[in-house]
Amino acid sequence: MSANFPATRLRRTRSADWSRRLHRENTLSPADLIWPLFVIEGEGAEQPVASLPGVSRWSIDLLLERVAEAIALGIPAIALFPNTPPDRRSDEAEEAWNPDNLICRALRAIRERFGDDIGVVCDVALDPYTSHGHDGLLDESGYVTNDATLDALVKQSLNQAAAGADVIAPSDMMDGRVAAIRQALEDAGHTNVQIMSYAAKYASAFYGPFRDAVGSGDRLRGDKRTYQLDPANSDEAMREIAMDIAEGADSVMVKPGLAYLDIIRMARDRFDVPVFAYQVSGEYALVEAGVAAGVGAREPLVMEKLMAFKRAGCAGILTYYAPFAARLLNG
Numbered sequence: 001m002s003a004n005f006p007a008t009r010l011r012r013t014r015s016a017d018w019s020r021r022l023h024r025e026n027t028l029s030p031a032d033l034i035w036p037l038f039v040i041e042g043e044g045a046e047q048p049v050a051s052l053p054g055v056s057r058w059s060i061d062l063l064l065e066r067v068a069e070a071i072a073l074g075i076p077a078i079a080l081f082p083n084t085p086p087d088r089r090s091d092e093a094e095e096a097w098n099p100d101n102l103i104c105r106a107l108r109a110i111r112e113r114f115g116d117d118i119g120v121v122c123d124v125a126l127d128p129y130t131s132h133g134h135d136g137l138l139d140e141s142g143y144v145t146n147d148a149t150l151d152a153l154v155k156q157s158l159n160q161a162a163a164g165a166d167v168i169a170p171s172d173m174m175d176g177r178v179a180a181i182r183q184a185l186e187d188a189g190h191t192n193v194q195i196m197s198y199a200a201k202y203a204s205a206f207y208g209p210f211r212d213a214v215g216s217g218d219r220l221r222g223d224k225r226t227y228q229l230d231p232a233n234s235d236e237a238m239r240e241i242a243m244d245i246a247e248g249a250d251s252v253m254v255k256p257g258l259a260y261l262d263i264i265r266m267a268r269d270r271f272d273v274p275v276f277a278y279q280v281s282g283e284y285a286l287v288e289a290g291v292a293a294g295v296g297a298r299e300p301l302v303m304e305k306l307m308a309f310k311r312a313g314c315a316g317i318l319t320y321y322a323p324f325a326a327r328l329l330n331g
């Protein structure tokens with residue numbers, strides 16, 4: 001028995017709801033959430049993603065309704081991902097810098113209707129545009145080349161910034177891309193376009209449903225282990241984050257989320273930079289599978305996980321549960 005007992009009873013402050021609220025160390029609000037949304041060609045089109053129950057791809061006109069919903073719920077930002085038509089995918093990913101690609105048209109439509117009432121985060125990586133499903137360009141041996149890919153990522157970033165992206169989010173894990181993109185944005189006068197770097201992005205088994213959603217899964221040759229982090233490593237993740245901060249990242253991301261809470265906490269303890277987590281598609285799908293299997297109710301399962309990200313030190317969370325959670329938080 002502790003020498004302080006019974007003077008110290010930790011259950012005392014837990015004994016009533018008012019007191020639990022008063023002593024709560026972390027809070028969750030709609031302003032902590034970023035909602036990832038998938039865009040498709042067409043009009044009036046909603047395509048459910050089979051491996052992500054409850055998540056759909058939307059044509060731009062219906063995407064605008066989701067954006068209106070996000071604004072009404074107090075969600076500050078969305079993240080856009082395209083499902084590029086197959087005939088627009090190529091080995092060199094040229095569609096990524098086409099000023100009329102799906103993402104650019106979506107950006108202009110959002111800007112036109114909503115001004116800056118919402119932040120738009122745009123992923124930078126080539127996988128929605130390559131015929132081979134990799135985030136970068138391949139050399140003759142099939143290796144994802146770093147430096148040639150940087151040029152492509154810069155073109156993609158400038159294209160999105162010109163169409164109205166607020167935040168460029170490089171998710172490709174090439175070395176040196178934050179510096180290259182920052183320099184190009186400055187040179188082009190996009191001084192207030194932020195970079196949210198997927199700094200610690202792991203070669204994870206939890207991305208499967210996302211690859212279905214953007215249509216890169218069936219195309220993917222091999223895996224992404226020559227550029228994404230080894231799940232066994234944490235010191236290396238700190239080097240990645242330090243490098244991206246030095247190169248000009250405004251904020252950094254850890255991805256996936258729940259299995260990497262230690263990485264979030266390490267990053268918060270070491271660096272004075274906003275850290276975001278991506279609760280990825282596989283994490284979402286596993287909760288849905290659990291709910292369907294009777295493991296528990298969706299609401300407490302989801303809210304406990306989201307709070308865990310705040311407790312670990314996150315400034316915010318990218319999650320497919322953003323509208324669900326915001327609705328609950330708004331009461």
Ligand SMILES: NCc1[nH]cc(CCC(=O)O)c1CC(=O)O
Pocket residue numbers: 123125126127135171172206207208209210211224279280281282
């Ligand atoms: N660069 C692509 C990208 N951007 C976000 C995700 C995953 C998001 C999710 O699983 O929800 C991926 C997948 C990948 O790297 O293969």
Ligand SMILES: [Mg+2]
Pocket residue numbers: 173174175176199240243244
């Ligand atoms: Mg890096």
